[in-house]
Amino acid sequence: MTDIRRTLRTLVLLSLGLGTVACDDEGLGPEDPDPISESILRNEVLVQVDRFGLPGVNTAFTDAATMKDGYNRGTPATDEARFLASLSAVIQARFGLDPADADALADFVLPDVQPLGNLSGFPNGRRLEDDVIDTVLSLIFGVFGPDVPALQSDNVDANDRPFLTEFPYLADPHAP
Amino acid sequence: MTRFHADAGRFAGIASLAIAAAALAGFGLVTAADHTDGPLAAGDQAADIADVFSFVTGDNLVLALTISNVQAAPEIQLGQSIFDPEVLYQFKIDGDGDAVEDLVIQAFVTGNPSNQVMHFRGPVAPAVAGDEARIVQGPVASVRVSTDATPITNERQGMRVFAGVRDDPFFFDLAQLLQILGGQASGFEDPGTDTFAGLNVYALVVELPLALLGDPSSLTVWATTHRL
Numbered sequence: 001m002t003d004i005r006r007t008l009r010t011l012v013l014l015s016l017g018l019g020t021v022a023c024d025d026e027g028l029g030p031e032d033p034d035p036i037s038e039s040i041l042r043n044e045v046l047v048q049v050d051r052f053g054l055p056g057v058n059t060a061f062t063d064a065a066t067m068k069d070g071y072n073r074g075t076p077a078t079d080e081a082r083f084l085a086s087l088s089a090v091i092q093a094r095f096g097l098d099p100a101d102a103d104a105l106a107d108f109v110l111p112d113v114q115p116l117g118n119l120s121g122f123p124n125g126r127r128l129e130d131d132v133i134d135t136v137l138s139l140i141f142g143v144f145g146p147d148v149p150a151l152q153s154d155n156v157d158a159n160d161r162p163f164l165t166e167f168p169y170l171a172d173p174h175a176p
Numbered sequence: 177m178t179r180f181h182a183d184a185g186r187f188a189g190i191a192s193l194a195i196a197a198a199a200l201a202g203f204g205l206v207t208a209a210d211h212t213d214g215p216l217a218a219g220d221q222a223a224d225i226a227d228v229f230s231f232v233t234g235d236n237l238v239l240a241l242t243i244s245n246v247q248a249a250p251e252i253q254l255g256q257s258i259f260d261p262e263v264l265y266q267f268k269i270d271g272d273g274d275a276v277e278d279l280v281i282q283a284f285v286t287g288n289p290s291n292q293v294m295h296f297r298g299p300v301a302p303a304v305a306g307d308e309a310r311i312v313q314g315p316v317a318s319v320r321v322s323t324d325a326t327p328i329t330n331e332r333q334g335m336r337v338f339a340g341v342r343d344d345p346f347f348f349d350l351a352q353l354l355q356i357l358g359g360q361a362s363g364f365e366d367p368g369t370d371t372f373a374g375l376n377v378y379a380l381v382v383e384l385p386l387a388l389l390g391d392p393s394s395l396t397v398w399a400t401t402h403r404l
Contacts, residue, residue, distance in 0.1 A: 049220055
């Protein structure tokens, strides 16, 4: 990067720093420098805080707070060895499934990743419009456990705002 | 795998409600797919992953993660980003079925809450796999963090990137669930009411060619956050 361009970029960043600047361009230009020198994270070993694969696994199938933190710091490669038995126990106690069914459900959700599979939508990947709560409820109260139709759907079938057909796909935010 | 049980009759009458309530107690603190969490993540809004999405459009894969913590801060406002420069955000991609990431897409932010730039790197092999992370060398795509309704996007070497505030894409009648748990209701209403209507999240979204990743049917994805 030339000194002139560096100066221009500095001026741009300074102007952006003045507050809310209307900006509908395409972000930063392709000639921007590698930003690593600006990051406090450079050259550091970083510790995992949270992880997420399938929706609801940590919130529904773990119980004690210490187990949740251990789970959040877990890795899919060790999920079955570390968490299958404890998840099964929680599923039995909480949802009333017998041990074999609880084992099967725990085995179904571990390792805790989203497989794209046949691309048909959750649990084959997860599209924005997929009604994952109904799927999870149906897994517990139907597919793996005793059939309880009244608990298989919350009857909320879609998001409150339409998703975009183009990138970034998520719906516009709500103003105060 | 569908199976039914001879003892399903225990879900009858009063016993049904009691067992259902006990069962749903498992969801008692669920405020989204993972919108509340264990104490460490739940006390750390910037690193608390609420949801992860993965889907294919055309020849591309789209990955999205949202952060929020409904318990700590239900109302995420426009204008002030909650991304933290001390947090590394990662999408992880496994292509060979061993549940160990072969590729990562990393993102970290620089700047202050009203003027941040998110820097994406990857997809590249991680410097270290598992529960530790280091920033990788690799393709970089940077984009200003969007703090209002107009999404700012960028594209570099075929990968589109976005970071900023959006509507919470999760939908769930949590309020009715809490009614059930509290004994004030015996089931869900029809239609239900989306507890997450009107709420915002901060989101990372990337879209990149599947050709960079391999056969989609063999891919699995997940996301992690890390701190110093």
